[in-house]
Amino acid sequence: MPADLPPQYAPQSASLGSLGAAPSAPPQAVRVFRIAPSPDFSLMASPLAWDVFEVEPGVFEVLPTLQTLRYTPGQKGVAQVKDPHTGHWVGNPGRALANLQQRGLIEVPRSWMVDLFNADGDPIGQRQGYTHKIQGHQGAVHLDVFTRPYALGDQTFFERDRKGWFIFLRRVRDELLGGAPDPNVARSLQLKLENMARVAGEKAHRSPSASRVCDQIKEKLGAFESKKKGKK
Amino acid sequence: MASEILVGSGNGADLLASPIVRRGLLLKLGDRASLRNHPALVNLGGDLIGATSEKLNVLGLDGTDLMSSVSEASAVSNTALTEAQATVTPAMYRLQYELSDQARIHDPTGALNPARLGLSMVGSAMMTLTNLIANEGDGFTATGTTGVAFSHDTWIATKAALIQALVPGPYLAVLKPKSFTDWTTDLESRGGLTQWRPASAEMQVLRGGGYQGEYDGVEVFTSNQVQGMNSNADWGNFMFGRGAIGYKELAQGPAPRSQLVILDLNGVIRIAESRTESEGETAIVGHYYVGTVVIEAGRGRTALGAQ
Numbered sequence: 001m002p003a004d005l006p007p008q009y010a011p012q013s014a015s016l017g018s019l020g021a022a023p024s025a026p027p028q029a030v031r032v033f034r035i036a037p038s039p040d041f042s043l044m045a046s047p048l049a050w051d052v053f054e055v056e057p058g059v060f061e062v063l064p065t066l067q068t069l070r071y072t073p074g075q076k077g078v079a080q081v082k083d084p085h086t087g088h089w090v091g092n093p094g095r096a097l098a099n100l101q102q103r104g105l106i107e108v109p110r111s112w113m114v115d116l117f118n119a120d121g122d123p124i125g126q127r128q129g130y131t132h133k134i135q136g137h138q139g140a141v142h143l144d145v146f147t148r149p150y151a152l153g154d155q156t157f158f159e160r161d162r163k164g165w166f167i168f169l170r171r172v173r174d175e176l177l178g179g180a181p182d183p184n185v186a187r188s189l190q191l192k193l194e195n196m197a198r199v200a201g202e203k204a205h206r207s208p209s210a211s212r213v214c215d216q217i218k219e220k221l222g223a224f225e226s227k228k229k230g231k232k
Numbered sequence: 233m234a235s236e237i238l239v240g241s242g243n244g245a246d247l248l249a250s251p252i253v254r255r256g257l258l259l260k261l262g263d264r265a266s267l268r269n270h271p272a273l274v275n276l277g278g279d280l281i282g283a284t285s286e287k288l289n290v291l292g293l294d295g296t297d298l299m300s301s302v303s304e305a306s307a308v309s310n311t312a313l314t315e316a317q318a319t320v321t322p323a324m325y326r327l328q329y330e331l332s333d334q335a336r337i338h339d340p341t342g343a344l345n346p347a348r349l350g351l352s353m354v355g356s357a358m359m360t361l362t363n364l365i366a367n368e369g370d371g372f373t374a375t376g377t378t379g380v381a382f383s384h385d386t387w388i389a390t391k392a393a394l395i396q397a398l399v400p401g402p403y404l405a406v407l408k409p410k411s412f413t414d415w416t417t418d419l420e421s422r423g424g425l426t427q428w429r430p431a432s433a434e435m436q437v438l439r440g441g442g443y444q445g446e447y448d449g450v451e452v453f454t455s456n457q458v459q460g461m462n463s464n465a466d467w468g469n470f471m472f473g474r475g476a477i478g479y480k481e482l483a484q485g486p487a488p489r490s491q492l493v494i495l496d497l498n499g500v501i502r503i504a505e506s507r508t509e510s511e512g513e514t515a516i517v518g519h520y521y522v523g524t525v526v527i528e529a530g531r532g533r534t535a536l537g538a539q
Contacts, residue, residue, distance in 0.1 A: 051378045051462075051536075065378065065462060067371050073323030074523040075364040076371065079285070080323035095285070095321060103529070146463045158464065165463045192389075193377060200385045207421040213383045220377065 033149045033156045037139035039091055040131060041070040044105040045172050050181045050189050052220040055166045060223035062186065063169040064177055067105065069096055076100075106176050114145060117163040130168065190224050193217050257341040263456035265442025266358035267365055270451070272404035272474045274527060276320060278483035278500055285321040286480065290528055320480045322523030327356050330515040346516045350494045350503040353518030357501045359457070361479060364524040366457035368477050369406060370468030372532040378462050382411035382469060382537025383418045390471045390535040391450060399473035399531045403450040408458040408467040411537030412444060419447075460539065467539055472532030482521035492516075 044067040055061045071091030073080035077099045081092040097107055113126050132145050143149070146165040149156050173179060181189070197217040204211035238245065267273065280286055292314030302308050329349045336344055343349070375393055376386035387405075394403060407415065419428055430445040442453040450471065461468040481500035486493040494503040500522075506515040526532070 049374065051374070054379055065374060068459070068461070070367055070459075072364065072367055074321065074325070075367040075525075077285070077319050077321050077525070078323070079321050089324070091323070095319065099319065144463050160463065160465070192375075196377065196385050196389060199388060200383070203422055207418075209383065209418040209421045210385070213380060213385055213418075216380050217377065 032135050032137050033141065033151060034154065035134075035136040035141045035149060035156055037136055038142050039071045040133070040142045041068050042093060042097065042110060043067070043108040043130060043144070044069055044100055045108055045176050046103075046105045047177055047182060048104065048185055050185060052189070052193065052223045053166065053169070054220075055162075058219070060220050061166070062181060062189070062223055063166065064172050064181075066108065066169075066172065067100075069093055069100060069107075108172055108176065112168075112171070115164050115167050116145060117161050119159050119161075121163045186224075190221065193221050197221065253340040255340055255342070257343050263359065263362075263442075264355055265362070265440050265453060265455055266355075267362045267404075267406065267440075267442070267453060267455065268358050268479075269440075270404050270453075272402050272451075272472060272476075273365070274475060274478035276478045276480040276525075278481055278498065280322065280480070280482055285319050285523075288318045288320065288478070288525070288527055290316045290318065316528070318478075318525050318527045320478065320523045320525035322480050322482055322521050325357070325360050325520045325522060327353055327518045328515055330513055333512040333514075336514075346492050346505045346514060347494075349516045350492065350505075350518070353503050353516070354494075354496045354501055357496075357518060357520040357522075360520060361481075361522055361524070362455060363457045364522065365477055365479065366406065366455060366459055366468075366470075368524050368526050369470030369472070369532065370459045370461055370534050371526065372470060372472070372476075372529060372534040374534045374536055376536035378466050378536055379538050380536075381414040381418075382407065382467070382535065384415060384422055386535050386537065387415060387447070390533045391448065393533050394471065394473055394531070397530050400475070401449065401473050403471060403473050405450050405452045405469070405471040405535075406455050406458060407452065407469045407535075408537065409454045409456065410539065411458075411467050411469050411535075412452070412454045414537060461534075461536065464539060466536045469535040469537050470532055471535055474531075475528055476526065476531035477524060478527045479522060479524045484519060484521065 045064050046067065049065045049067070050062055051065045052060050053063050069076060069078075071078055071093050073089070073091040077096035078091040078093050079095055080089050082088070083090045101107070108130070110129050110131070112130060113128055114130055115126055116124050118124050127145055130144050130146075131142055134141050134143065134149065146161040146168070148159045148161065150159060180186070197214050200210045200214035200217065204214045236242075276286070276288070296314065297311050300308055331344050331349075339345070343352075373393070375390040376382065390405075391403070416428070428445060428447050431439070431443045436443050439451070442455050444452045444454055446452065458470075459468045460466070481497070483499040484495070484502040485499070486495065487502065487504045492503070492505040495501070496503070501518060501520050503516065503518045506517060507513075508515070
């Protein structure tokens, strides 16, 4: 072992009393991710909330955007109740869900089976539910199953399952939101993007970043064009 | 020469402990920028009697209903009162540190004592509130578009949406540091009439560490509490006018049998110590009973910025 490694990585030995010393078993590697604790959550869909996503390089699709209702007590009407099983005080989202449903949002069923892919887009199976819990350095962390942490050195990075996420959004679109945005909502989204492209385009000749934004938005607007062509 | 007293070798070095601990402390990097005192937030008071949640009424008065012209000697019919409700549900938050008598005796930092740890908890309470506010801020109607970095166009669209929705000021923009730097990078390459006014040191002292400056009448704060959206593809930055988000902090009295009680910010944060004499340990506990609510969703916008 190189001498410049910190002492915690040096070979350990355990005393065996009069029998001398024996090398101890290597310490068990317990991976605790350095991510701040976060509560469980529900994803909420709205017939009014859509955006254009780049589902593959250069391929754009109109899909729903989801709101996250985190079960953090005290916000959005999440109440604080005692869990009868663990005795811990936890967030009860009942009232918050009712409030959001009153505003037209729909909870994505937490029991859905979701398809998962690795970073290369290869299928790695299915899982029930879109949330998962991992151990962080300060407590439990809840993530969606399309966000997978991995540790490198002393830092935590995230690998995103984009393919799985877009399959999930398509299912939300088809099973909860009637398969497509309402024509008025789609038109309003298109107008919003056209307006962004116009404003950025007016400055594109003197601002490289405005030019880049304009190009990005114009690519997104292609999602509407291909739809029109498809209809013909 | 011989027998010099040197710190690098010989007797002089033996006199020094190695490593020695520096007296005092330096604060570790972290988000300490509280939004609590910004005038765009509505403080809903400190009392909650008879229930664990409180309903707020929002009424359409003072000019939202126009009068009808009527002919001579004609009665006017009733106009229905426009109303809406929001509900705030506060929750109890706590934080505890516990230290032994030995830790206090040998403490080289000056921070291992109930009073200093108690004051630290005031900061923890403020950041808890800021986190709750950021959780409210990602639920407004979205401006910008997913996967595109926060740009000046997103800023203009967000402010325009607030103005078009008749939202009164003062406006507050809360941006993830990444989105803020994306925006300032973009802003630098644009020409225009409106000037970015970075925060002066004095204003940062007044407004707190997260205050970055003011642009076009909107105060800009950065906060690491801003939440991720769209499976963490975007940041849920937000801009809102007064009346969009409110918070309620319940006032607390001193607890019985406590030697130290700090009641900060009009008594909404209570910090007390609890002594276990047989173990020689002192626990310092902070209590903060707080909730946030979106009072009127039309007064805010969530401004997407790519992560």
